[in-house]
Amino acid sequence: MKPRRTTxxxxxxxxxxxxxxxxxxxxFEITFDGRxxxxxPGQSVAAALWAAGILAWRTTRGGGRPRGAFCGIGQCHDCLxxxxxxxxxxxxxxxARPGDAVTTQEGAGRxxxxx
Amino acid sequence: MPTSPSDPHRDASxxxxxxxxAGVFDLVVIGAGPAGLAGAVAAGELGLRxxxxxxxxxxxxxxxxxxxxxxxxxxxxxxHHAWSAYADLRERLRHCxxxxxxxxxxxxxxxxxxxxxxxxxxxxxxxxxxTDRAPVRLAARGLLxxxxxxxxxxxxxxxxxxxxxxxxxxxxxxxxxxxxxxxRIVVAGSGPLLLAAATSLTAAGADVPALVEATxxxxxxxHPGALAxxxxxxxxxxxxxxxxxxxxxxxxxxxxxxxxxxxxxxEAVTVARLDRRWRPVPxxxxxxxCDAVAVGHGLIPQLDLVTTLGCAVRPTADGTHAVATDRxxxxxxxxxxxxxxTRGIGGAAVALAEGELAGLAAGARLRGAxxxxxxxxxxxxxxxxxxxxxxxxxxxxxxxxxxxEWLTDDTEVCRCEEVTADRVREAAADLGARDTRxxxxxxxxxxxxxxxxxxxxxxxxxxTRYGASDAGPAPDRRPLAAPVPLAALAELPAESGxxxxxxx
Numbered sequence: 001m002k003p004r005r006t007t008x009x010x011x012x013x014x015x016x017x018x019x020x021x022x023x024x025x026x027x028f029e030i031t032f033d034g035r036x037x038x039x040x041p042g043q044s045v046a047a048a049l050w051a052a053g054i055l056a057w058r059t060t061r062g063g064g065r066p067r068g069a070f071c072g073i074g075q076c077h078d079c080l081x082x083x084x085x086x087x088x089x090x091x092x093x094x095x096a097r098p099g100d101a102v103t104t105q106e107g108a109g110r111x112x113x114x115x
Numbered sequence: 116m117p118t119s120p121s122d123p124h125r126d127a128s129x130x131x132x133x134x135x136x137a138g139v140f141d142l143v144v145i146g147a148g149p150a151g152l153a154g155a156v157a158a159g160e161l162g163l164r165x166x167x168x169x170x171x172x173x174x175x176x177x178x179x180x181x182x183x184x185x186x187x188x189x190x191x192x193x194x195h196h197a198w199s200a201y202a203d204l205r206e207r208l209r210h211c212x213x214x215x216x217x218x219x220x221x222x223x224x225x226x227x228x229x230x231x232x233x234x235x236x237x238x239x240x241x242x243x244x245x246t247d248r249a250p251v252r253l254a255a256r257g258l259l260x261x262x263x264x265x266x267x268x269x270x271x272x273x274x275x276x277x278x279x280x281x282x283x284x285x286x287x288x289x290x291x292x293x294x295x296x297x298x299r300i301v302v303a304g305s306g307p308l309l310l311a312a313a314t315s316l317t318a319a320g321a322d323v324p325a326l327v328e329a330t331x332x333x334x335x336x337x338h339p340g341a342l343a344x345x346x347x348x349x350x351x352x353x354x355x356x357x358x359x360x361x362x363x364x365x366x367x368x369x370x371x372x373x374x375x376x377x378x379x380x381x382e383a384v385t386v387a388r389l390d391r392r393w394r395p396v397p398x399x400x401x402x403x404x405c406d407a408v409a410v411g412h413g414l415i416p417q418l419d420l421v422t423t424l425g426c427a428v429r430p431t432a433d434g435t436h437a438v439a440t441d442r443x444x445x446x447x448x449x450x451x452x453x454x455x456x457t458r459g460i461g462g463a464a465v466a467l468a469e470g471e472l473a474g475l476a477a478g479a480r481l482r483g484a485x486x487x488x489x490x491x492x493x494x495x496x497x498x499x500x501x502x503x504x505x506x507x508x509x510x511x512x513x514x515x516x517x518x519x520e521w522l523t524d525d526t527e528v529c530r531c532e533e534v535t536a537d538r539v540r541e542a543a544a545d546l547g548a549r550d551t552r553x554x555x556x557x558x559x560x561x562x563x564x565x566x567x568x569x570x571x572x573x574x575x576x577x578x579t580r581y582g583a584s585d586a587g588p589a590p591d592r593r594p595l596a597a598p599v600p601l602a603a604l605a606e607l608p609a610e611s612g613x614x615x616x617x618x619x
Contacts, residue, residue, distance in 0.1 A: 020193050023189065025187070062533040076565045076569050093170075
């Protein structure tokens, strides 16, 4: 009862960039937990991470479980990341800048304040 | 230091921006989506000194959210519907020197100016995520609240897995960042946004192995009047439907994603049929492989600012609240108008018309501007017609009472504070919580970073289900509408802050 899927082999899969005819400036590098990630000018930190297939960059305070962007508009705060050493940055709002060092935020991201 | 329209300069997007100076705006419009943009342009063209304030870099709000200019998109409209109305307004804004567009402004509070009873003070943080620059205060004689909406979410087991994202969130990330959360994206929930999301995700190259809608679209047939009066809406549905047929997107109506599976990220979902009360029908579950899920159950008006201002609200057809207004879109608080989703979820077309009407009403009231009665009458007719359709849709897509049956005890309901369904049940059934506020105090549900924006609907439903008597979703009371650093509060001059006791 499930309709069969057919994909034309001749037509390459479009990308979001193709669809809107994007012609961004040259990609630049940011890092995520030390690994190199390419970002396009104008992309948020979250968008650059998604483009690299990275969906989680925070672990929860209670269960230590992975989280990433959920609402995409700065409301849910699930996308909090530590960027250049500063925790609690909303990655879906924050534009990526060349050389940004994004690290997984563990819990509240304030382990340095723990007593 | 108040900001004024006295020193406009052009920002990166070519739109006017101001940063500093002194003066009082006639109107501050909060939110630059369809309603706010239309309102600011209407007011500005009547000569009102207007500030158009929004957290984002560009106008357009969520509906017309576009890629940053740096991405060089030649055809941003390819991922949008009804783009020309936006392009037209953006052009009028560019040629309207009376309007200052203030991007990157996160409004966290609006209060009456303690020194001038007829003025408002709008407090905003600045920068892309509200942390970059000095806080700003704007003085205004009138306010137009066009704060839009947030997505309504109903939890299910596994919905906190990476790869499960809001349907609106997937749209926003695609439109602004040109990215997808995966290659094979299940679209699920309820409401017209799902069709739009599935259409744009497939256009952008994703496979959508299932479009899962909790209601039957046949529900619209119970509202023949609203449908007949809005042939454009039927055409819109046909456009989306045609695109989905072309991409061979299978539709599962009267069904829901009742669980997401995976370890570090989502790998599959369970889809089950629902009965009329949205209870999963035993024996109908099937597993569908995917690497992302875009889920949402419609939208909820964003009421933080209007409830803090004391504006009267009204219940809506789908169990939420919206701000109440008169026929000129004035709220119960003098010199405060509201338009668009803040007045009830209605979509971009109604927001455009309401923004314009509210802008005209503000012009007439604040500046005595002459507004042709025919223009007002035409807008009112359009709004009434579109609102009848929106109310019909809201009734069709309102969540059924049986959805909590797909929860497990350990399903997280509050994502921020990791509060499970079982703890909400315990608070209401065992500990005697009689309202959602008590549930919150007992469990911390809704007390985290998002301040209940994501979980409030679910917590209220569960609390009622397990014995709370007065738990219907109440309009949110959040005195701070955005996260505010203590430093920003400390910098406020004494007269605009709360009264402090004198040392004795």
